[in-house]
Amino acid sequence: MKKTTILDLVSRKLAPFMLLFGFYLLAYGHTSPGGGFQGGVVIASGVILLVVAQGVDSAESLFPSPALSRVETLAFLLFIGAGLTGLAAGMGFLGNPFAQVDVQAVPRVGIVLVLNLIIGIEVGSGISLICLRLFREE
């Protein structure tokens, strides 16, 4: 496959913004449309753009698959850990201890924001892991 300069340049300029938009969706999933799963898929699509346009090896040097699989497992453990904080605060598993705090300056999202970030990182790393493996197959 012949790689043109346009594809090379556009993918290199566009991929960081796609990753940034994915993290924006994660961080603002509690106030605006978006959330963990969608943001994670947008992050994974940024990785897939890098894979398609720059090749698997250069994408893998940026996102090594052992690190991605470790991040995914760690994110799942963090999800359970974040659920246990609600248990420790006396609200039950996966409860939001910050919802009761009545502080206007501090956003009351608390655990919802954390769970959104964790889910997004897990979905993004998982899907980009599958896609890295699938693209390397050929």
Place this chain on the structure above:
Amino acid sequence: MKHRRLLLAAEVTVLALTALFLFGALRGQHRESSDIRGYIIERGSEETGALNLVTAIYLGYRAFDTLGETIVLLIAVTGVLYFLMSAEGKHEEDDDT
């Protein structure tokens, strides 16, 4: 030629039915009101801390369901990677022999 025309007619029919369904579903005039909907609109963001009511439901009231989805995703990724890795190993074995 006739086959192609038939296919075109089928496509148009499917599109028209989809448009009809979407028009009916997305008009936003759901007359039936339920208690749970009023409750969530009224107290949802207050109880869970999320302004977005969709997030309030899937990470607030139904966070346990989301935990299940995360487990499903983890297991799916693990399974796909297992099968891809084993296929790769087999391929290399075939190359060796």
